[in-house]
Amino acid sequence: MFTWGNFISQCFNGLVLGALLALISSGLTIIYGTLGVLNLAHGAMFMLGGYAGWVAYTYTGSFIVAVAAGAIFVMLVGVVTERLIIRHFYARPHEDQLLVTFGLGIVFVELVRYFFGSLSKTVPPPQALAGITPLGFMVYPTYRLALLGIVTVALLALYFILYRTRIGMIVRAGIEDAVMVDSLGINIQKVFMLVFGIGAMAAGFAGIVNAPVVAVAPDVGDAILVQTFVVVVIGGVGSFPGAVLGGLIAGEIISLTSMFNPAYSYVMLFIAMTLVLVLRPYGLLGTVGRE
Amino acid sequence: MSQSRDSKLNPSRLTRRRMLQATGAGGVTMVPGLGHMGWAQAQDKPAIGTWPAGSQGNTVYVAAAVPLTGTYAVQGADELKGWELAVEHINTNHPLMKTLAPKVNNGVLGKKVELKSADSAAKPNQALQAAQTFINQNKVILLTGSTSSAVAVAMNKFAQREKILYMPGISGSNDTTGKDCVRYGFRQGYFGEMAANSIGPILLKTFGRDRKMAFMTPDYTYGHTTTESTERFLRDKGGWKTVTNQVSPLGTQDFSQYLTNIANSGAEFLMNVNWGRDAVLSSQQAKQFGLLPKMTLVLPYQIPFFAKEAGVDISEGVFAATDFWWTLEDKYPLAKQFVEAFQKKFGYRPEWGAENAYVSFAHWARMVTETGSFYPPDVIKHWEKGEKIPSLVGDVHYRPEDHQCVRPVFVVRGKAKKDMRNAEDFWEVVDTQRGEDVIQSPTAFGCKLGDYT
Numbered sequence: 001m002f003t004w005g006n007f008i009s010q011c012f013n014g015l016v017l018g019a020l021l022a023l024i025s026s027g028l029t030i031i032y033g034t035l036g037v038l039n040l041a042h043g044a045m046f047m048l049g050g051y052a053g054w055v056a057y058t059y060t061g062s063f064i065v066a067v068a069a070g071a072i073f074v075m076l077v078g079v080v081t082e083r084l085i086i087r088h089f090y091a092r093p094h095e096d097q098l099l100v101t102f103g104l105g106i107v108f109v110e111l112v113r114y115f116f117g118s119l120s121k122t123v124p125p126p127q128a129l130a131g132i133t134p135l136g137f138m139v140y141p142t143y144r145l146a147l148l149g150i151v152t153v154a155l156l157a158l159y160f161i162l163y164r165t166r167i168g169m170i171v172r173a174g175i176e177d178a179v180m181v182d183s184l185g186i187n188i189q190k191v192f193m194l195v196f197g198i199g200a201m202a203a204g205f206a207g208i209v210n211a212p213v214v215a216v217a218p219d220v221g222d223a224i225l226v227q228t229f230v231v232v233v234i235g236g237v238g239s240f241p242g243a244v245l246g247g248l249i250a251g252e253i254i255s256l257t258s259m260f261n262p263a264y265s266y267v268m269l270f271i272a273m274t275l276v277l278v279l280r281p282y283g284l285l286g287t288v289g290r291e
Numbered sequence: 292m293s294q295s296r297d298s299k300l301n302p303s304r305l306t307r308r309r310m311l312q313a314t315g316a317g318g319v320t321m322v323p324g325l326g327h328m329g330w331a332q333a334q335d336k337p338a339i340g341t342w343p344a345g346s347q348g349n350t351v352y353v354a355a356a357v358p359l360t361g362t363y364a365v366q367g368a369d370e371l372k373g374w375e376l377a378v379e380h381i382n383t384n385h386p387l388m389k390t391l392a393p394k395v396n397n398g399v400l401g402k403k404v405e406l407k408s409a410d411s412a413a414k415p416n417q418a419l420q421a422a423q424t425f426i427n428q429n430k431v432i433l434l435t436g437s438t439s440s441a442v443a444v445a446m447n448k449f450a451q452r453e454k455i456l457y458m459p460g461i462s463g464s465n466d467t468t469g470k471d472c473v474r475y476g477f478r479q480g481y482f483g484e485m486a487a488n489s490i491g492p493i494l495l496k497t498f499g500r501d502r503k504m505a506f507m508t509p510d511y512t513y514g515h516t517t518t519e520s521t522e523r524f525l526r527d528k529g530g531w532k533t534v535t536n537q538v539s540p541l542g543t544q545d546f547s548q549y550l551t552n553i554a555n556s557g558a559e560f561l562m563n564v565n566w567g568r569d570a571v572l573s574s575q576q577a578k579q580f581g582l583l584p585k586m587t588l589v590l591p592y593q594i595p596f597f598a599k600e601a602g603v604d605i606s607e608g609v610f611a612a613t614d615f616w617w618t619l620e621d622k623y624p625l626a627k628q629f630v631e632a633f634q635k636k637f638g639y640r641p642e643w644g645a646e647n648a649y650v651s652f653a654h655w656a657r658m659v660t661e662t663g664s665f666y667p668p669d670v671i672k673h674w675e676k677g678e679k680i681p682s683l684v685g686d687v688h689y690r691p692e693d694h695q696c697v698r699p700v701f702v703v704r705g706k707a708k709k710d711m712r713n714a715e716d717f718w719e720v721v722d723t724q725r726g727e728d729v730i731q732s733p734t735a736f737g738c739k740l741g742d743y744t
Contacts, residue, residue: 006555013547118364120568120600122575132581138554141579144547213579214544214572219361223544258548263510263538265548 002259009138010255016144018251019151020210024224025231025243026158027202033175033238034195037086038094040101042228043221044108045200049074049207050216051112054121063126067208074204075197077108082196087189105221113218120217123208143212150209155244158202162240171195175238230273236286245284336666339744340454345430346665351402353378353652354425356411356418356436356446357460362542363413363438363567366595366644370438370460371408372637373648378406380632381656387628391650391681392657399659411436413541413567415445422449431455432665433655438567438644439541440464440513443478450475451741456667458651461644463566463592465516468695469736474671474743477694479654479682480647483517484736486592486612488729489700491524493722494589494610498560500529505558505586506536507549507565507573513592514538518564521591534558539565539573546573550580561586571600578605595642598705598717606705606717613701615646616718619684626683640715650682654689654696668743687726692733694740697726 028042039045049070056062056069081104089097124130125143133142162168170191173181182188207221214220227250235246253272257265282288338344345351355374358367380388381395381404388395398404407429409421418436425431434450434457437443443462450457451473459467459478463486468478481489506522508514518536525531535556537549550573553561561582565573570590574597577583583605590597593613598606617640620627629649633641641649657680659665662673675691687698703718711717 003555006552009551009555010548013551017545017547113360118360118368119596120571122602132579138551139581141576141581143579213576215568215575217568218364220544223542255548255551259552261538262549262552263540266540 005137006259007256009140010259011252012135012138012140014252014255015248016148016251017254018248019148019155020206020247021224021227021231021250022244022247023151023154023158024203024206025228025235025247026155026240027199027206028228029232029235029238029243030162030171030175030240031196031199032232034171034178035086035090035192036094036178037089037097037101039196039199040098040225041081041105041108042101042199042203043223043225044105045074045077045203045221046207046210046224047112047216047218047221048077048108049204050123050211050220051116051121051207052204053208053211054123054216057123063123066123066211067205070208070211071201071205074207075201077204078200079193079197081200082193086196087192090192105225109218109221116218118218120215121211122215123211125212141213147209147213151206154202154205154209158198159240161198167191167194227269230269232283233273234276234284236283239283239285239287242283242285249284337744340667341426341430341432342454342666345432346400346402349402350405351399351665352405352407352425352429352431353433353435353655354422354429354431355406355408355460356421356434356442357408358413358438359410361412361414362569365600366461366567366642367411367413367438369595369642370436370644370648372633373641373645374406374408374435374460374652376633376636376645377649377652377656378404379636381652385632387625387632388653388656390625391653392660394660395656396660399656400663400665404656407431408436411438411442413439413442415439415442418442419445419449422446426453426455432667433458435648435651436460437462439511440467440516441511441541443467444471444512447471447473447476454667454744456655456670458655460648460651462513463517464512465520465731465736466512468693469516469738471512472693472695472738472740474694474740475667477651477654477674477689477696479651479696479698480643481612481614481698481700482695483513483592484520484731485700485724485726485729486517487520487524489722489724490589490591490610490612490702491521491528492724493702494525495529497610498587500531502529502531502560503534503556503558504531504560504562504589505534505553505556506562507546507553508536508538509565509569510538510540513566514564517592518562521562521564531560539569541569543569544572546576547580549573550577550582553577553586554580554582558586561588563588563590564592566592566594568600570594570597574601574605593643593703595644599715603705603708603711603717607707609705610721611703611705611718613703613718614643614698615641615684616643616701616703616720617641617715618718618720619701623684625681629683646683654680654682671743690733692740693736693738695730695733697730699726700724700729 052073053066053070057066129143129146132139231246235242254265257268411418437459438461440462443459457476508518590611593611658674679686702722704721
């Protein structure tokens, strides 16, 4: 049913969800843009971030330590995975890359299930961010408000790294033309490893900061992975601003549709993706011909 | 090739030898030395499903396709333990099993029972694939599993087609023994309609008439039928009004959009029909959004491990209708035996999924041993006599019209932390309803069972 209060509330929901999707998708899109590898283990990395954070939280009781642990652990997983496995697949067909990352995703999920079981784990929000905040049009969980801020800061940090540092410049150049960057004497191998690490870290960070919202379970990344792909397609492959825009659009579509009929929210999301694919196959902010 | 085919089809050349060969080609291996008996069997009881091939060795196989991953993983693992314990008890003449199925004798009809299981992820396709594999490899004689009525309904149809007995695990949909019922399926557990008719009276008694409720419904047969039954009872008997029904796909993680709609709906009661982890997450998030404790949470169809996962601060005071809760051991001696045996083996007290699984297998073992044959139509006919048989919570019977077990349903209420006697003492049984009083007429949901052969 439509009321203005509900509409504004749902817009707000969409913003929070969209920001989160933007963060996860930006990790996926820079990996794909730079390395040309579609990382199907991205959802599992999101999940790993949640578990690493949960373990750290269980031992220290500190949310900040948990967030740091989630991000750093998954970055290390990313770096090691790139070094040991992904690297050997750059020259191989896309299907092989899909299979190996898909397989890695299953391995991560099942390892976690083996060690921690299927029962979901809860990471409570820090004391200061627990509770509810009245916003006038509705009451909203304080932590979700904070999450909006946290994710925005993380996206800004990522923006800074990509657009204001030398390494970011190399990464962006690598997205456009990896061979040329290599020819110019830059060790593209090292850059690739770093990009994979940063992309994974974005997922891991999102995984732990999202943990107080939805709890952590071995298959928490499955649904996220699909939505993230949609975001990347809508925003444009390899485009960081595209991931942010696509994330926000996807979040709003899901939230606003559910105001009328929640069952159609994902249908609408896929319709939007189809429309983008038909009208702008390279995505809203993508570049023509980029692979 | 064509010559031998012709000769098989030509009645004038049909000798006993040919007949045996033809039957053998149909998937039946005749036991050597049976002589006339084998001939008689082949004549009036043609091979059906995995019979008799599945019961000719020293072991008979039963198979469970159960969710070990996904939203219902936790409940599926508990169920599986119930089946494991039942099979162990069947094979070892455990006193409890001997009470439920007296003719069990270190197995059924002289065969050991072995349980095969596979992960269904609560997905119909995956469950059917697993079942097919077990039929091909092990010639299983009983299928089970579900913990999603979408799976139960699909398995029902599969079982009927393959002519293999099927007992759903947890399946809360009215359709499982309603419009999607089959001759080869028997359900022990309670379901949406029974749950609604059990929890309804106590809700009306506690909270009075004319209240406003919001439903959260998972988008498949269990969710829709359970919501409909609950809504109907409270509306017709107490004038309760549904202000919104939020339907979400199975496996939803973020319920913020649904909860926002509910927050703006003016509801006083949050009727959460979601199940498994969906129920846990949606209830936890309802608390985050301030809906709880402002609204009163009700779980029409109890979710095993809900209180443990969601936390006692959420489950406290919550009403739920259930098949079983372990404190029933104080009232029912057989329940006590079961809880003790289960806890000894697995280290925790069983939830209702394990109870339903255990009793289902016990009832199957009873029916097969009483029939004295694995021949499915005979077993079904014996089952359809609808005799009163023991369960963990008193005597029950199966209805011949829809193969639903008529059994008591219990209403529990979440305890406060301070009232818990031990770490698993989450619920207090506050009401018991007789199965006969809360079940609909066998024809109400359009059950047509189908053929025996």
